[in-house]
Amino acid sequence: MFRNQYDQDMLTWSPQGRLHQVEYAMEAVKQGSTVVACGNKKCAVLAALKRKQSKLSSMQEKIFAINTRVGVAVSGLSTDGAKLVKLLREESTREEFVYGRSACPGRLAAAASKSLQISMRKSSGRPCGVGLVLVGSSEQLGCQIFQTCPSGEVHQMSCTAIGGRSQSARTYLEKNMEALETASVDEMIMIALRALNESNVDASDLTSDKCEVAIVELNTYTLKSAAEVTTLLTNL
Amino acid sequence: MIPRRVAHNPIIGPGVVPRGVDAEYDAACARDDARDGPATTTHAPASGRAFTLDGKAREKAPTTRTQTPYVTGTSALGLKYGDGVLLACDTLACYGSTKRYKNVERVKKVNERCAIAFTGELSDFTYVCNLLEELTTEDFCEDDGMTRDAEEIYQYLTRVMYNRRNKFDPLWNSLVVAGLKTNGETFLGTVGMIGTHYEDDHVCAGFGNHIARPIFREFYKADMTEEQAVEVMRSALYACVMRDKQMMNKFQICKVTKDGVTISEPFAVPTEWGYEKFYNPTKFSETGW
Amino acid sequence: MAPEGARQHANWSPYDNNGGTVLAVAGENYVICASDTRMSTGYSILTRNYEKVDQMSPKTLMASAGFMADAQTLKKTLKARCKQYEFQNKKPIGCVSFAQMLSNTLYYRRFFPYYAFNIVAGLDAEGKGAVFTYDAVGSYERTNYSCQGSGQALIMPVLDNQLKTVSPLVLPAVSSATPLSEAAAIELIKDCFATAAERDIYTGDRVELWIMNADGVRKEEMPLRLD
Numbered sequence: 001m002f003r004n005q006y007d008q009d010m011l012t013w014s015p016q017g018r019l020h021q022v023e024y025a026m027e028a029v030k031q032g033s034t035v036v037a038c039g040n041k042k043c044a045v046l047a048a049l050k051r052k053q054s055k056l057s058s059m060q061e062k063i064f065a066i067n068t069r070v071g072v073a074v075s076g077l078s079t080d081g082a083k084l085v086k087l088l089r090e091e092s093t094r095e096e097f098v099y100g101r102s103a104c105p106g107r108l109a110a111a112a113s114k115s116l117q118i119s120m121r122k123s124s125g126r127p128c129g130v131g132l133v134l135v136g137s138s139e140q141l142g143c144q145i146f147q148t149c150p151s152g153e154v155h156q157m158s159c160t161a162i163g164g165r166s167q168s169a170r171t172y173l174e175k176n177m178e179a180l181e182t183a184s185v186d187e188m189i190m191i192a193l194r195a196l197n198e199s200n201v202d203a204s205d206l207t208s209d210k211c212e213v214a215i216v217e218l219n220t221y222t223l224k225s226a227a228e229v230t231t232l233l234t235n236l
Numbered sequence: 237m238i239p240r241r242v243a244h245n246p247i248i249g250p251g252v253v254p255r256g257v258d259a260e261y262d263a264a265c266a267r268d269d270a271r272d273g274p275a276t277t278t279h280a281p282a283s284g285r286a287f288t289l290d291g292k293a294r295e296k297a298p299t300t301r302t303q304t305p306y307v308t309g310t311s312a313l314g315l316k317y318g319d320g321v322l323l324a325c326d327t328l329a330c331y332g333s334t335k336r337y338k339n340v341e342r343v344k345k346v347n348e349r350c351a352i353a354f355t356g357e358l359s360d361f362t363y364v365c366n367l368l369e370e371l372t373t374e375d376f377c378e379d380d381g382m383t384r385d386a387e388e389i390y391q392y393l394t395r396v397m398y399n400r401r402n403k404f405d406p407l408w409n410s411l412v413v414a415g416l417k418t419n420g421e422t423f424l425g426t427v428g429m430i431g432t433h434y435e436d437d438h439v440c441a442g443f444g445n446h447i448a449r450p451i452f453r454e455f456y457k458a459d460m461t462e463e464q465a466v467e468v469m470r471s472a473l474y475a476c477v478m479r480d481k482q483m484m485n486k487f488q489i490c491k492v493t494k495d496g497v498t499i500s501e502p503f504a505v506p507t508e509w510g511y512e513k514f515y516n517p518t519k520f521s522e523t524g525w
Numbered sequence: 526m527a528p529e530g531a532r533q534h535a536n537w538s539p540y541d542n543n544g545g546t547v548l549a550v551a552g553e554n555y556v557i558c559a560s561d562t563r564m565s566t567g568y569s570i571l572t573r574n575y576e577k578v579d580q581m582s583p584k585t586l587m588a589s590a591g592f593m594a595d596a597q598t599l600k601k602t603l604k605a606r607c608k609q610y611e612f613q614n615k616k617p618i619g620c621v622s623f624a625q626m627l628s629n630t631l632y633y634r635r636f637f638p639y640y641a642f643n644i645v646a647g648l649d650a651e652g653k654g655a656v657f658t659y660d661a662v663g664s665y666e667r668t669n670y671s672c673q674g675s676g677q678a679l680i681m682p683v684l685d686n687q688l689k690t691v692s693p694l695v696l697p698a699v700s701s702a703t704p705l706s707e708a709a710a711i712e713l714i715k716d717c718f719a720t721a722a723e724r725d726i727y728t729g730d731r732v733e734l735w736i737m738n739a740d741g742v743r744k745e746e747m748p749l750r751l752d
Contacts, residue, residue, distance in 0.1 A: 067608075089612055093605045099384070100391035106380035139418040141381055303537065398594050401539050402637075430539055431594030434564055434572040445569055 311444025386415025544727025551654030590674025620647025
């Protein structure tokens, strides 16, 4: 049943210098459905596959607005994700109250990182089994993409994909890295959707109720409606 | 032996309780004197008896807040022009009506695109500067390339001043915040002691609101050049130094543009005192001395 | 220790009155919220450009006169709570709910009140204009027109005269919204502000009107006396 004797809690290092509990949490991220993000300074796109718990249930939510400039997609344990989304929203509201300006994505990612790191350090808890892809813009630094990991690590990315079967999306993005630099919003959406399509190994094609798309341009964040997503998908 | 007395107001501390304040005490002293002869030691002057400080009472006493400022700066002026903002104030910090510190820099550079100036309590301003320093350090430590622009500093200070007012422990300052917003526009705003704040093309904190502001209203033009703006500012400073007794004829002008913050060397505005009637003002006055 | 009352400096007060007049009129399918843009303290004008009306949600406008630091903080707090509401309920807050929330927020500070005189204007669930008028500690009532702030005493009687309609208690029920057309109401409001600016030193500089109807929100402005 156990992989080894060093994975019973988060306080025990393996002799190889690994924390197995945290690595298991990273596996939980891979259980989630795919999230793709790509962008440049001027725009960024967040796209995610949605899943149903069962045929009878409604579609899960994947992409959450944090403020008028930042959105986040979660992959992994969705309740852990909900906790982090709440934390980010509160942090953002606080920043806005004090500085009169939407919090910039980098600071929000740092806040998420701090929370993740704390939950990883306590013997009483467990690491959050969720990965976040945070996409947003600020006046000073333009559009940015950040990716978090259960260990609390945060990386700024030019493009990324997390979640189950995300490797094929990543491969697609790696091949199209050069195109990202100069891509317009519409081109960027197409790159994101094609990357997402690579990870869609279901019998059926992508449909508007199977995926969500959010777009960040300078100082705006918009979640595309189902109808808009349908039109976008026809151009795929 | 009469027990040692404490003051009526125990917070005041050691001192002398004069005779005639407390009949019971006077009677006790009289009895004491009748027995031992009049007190001769210097410790107990004939006019009263020393009392001591009641340390416990001081602990129990209500916390008191700043009721009055001590070392103060007077007006701070701010003026926008074509592609920058000017801040101006003198270099004087008064102790009441004493011109106490004549070389105080009353403007502070916050970062490359923001500077603030103050009126009111000097030490409270130092505290505000420390807060801003912390903010800058925090940004530096995050290391994500983000810095606060003038508007964010202004909003932050608004919260600081208002929160202290809510605690009935105000920072005794009005602040003028000048600089650039992230989008490159100029910014000029002021925050008062109780959190009152506004942005405008020209602002004055302190007494200058009565003296310099009308001059700004008269001569302000949105597309002024720097030279013109400095000219307007100098005439406003001149009016202030002539009419505000707490103002000194030694000023600094701070300029914020996209090239950064520069604080000028102290300078004086020319004043003319050589009028004939000033030499002997009472010469033609029949009732003069 | 200096005797009481012998202080050299002005005594400190946590409050100030920055003046200003706010007004709102509700029609059958529109609502107008207006304010002047002067901010004063004592006999000084601090700025001629302080806008007292804010949009709090797609269907809600709020205007406050009184002590500006309190009014601004109140608005900031409410905006944060509106955002929280939107996240929790996945829809923006309606004006009737907002009105209740404002009352609660004001009463929460019953013993250190926000010195702000508020009016909430919006379109209710049926799209009818609604105006809510408050005192500083949260008592409020839904009406179809109201005026608060320094020019209240000058404007309110005029509104009573021009806009008073059937009591909501009369049966059979008759709409109590003002019968004025939107254009006529705009003119009336502009006249009210021009009138108040003649006699009230705390009202002046500019009046801004926010007009909300089914099409959305638009703004109109008119200059007032600058003295």
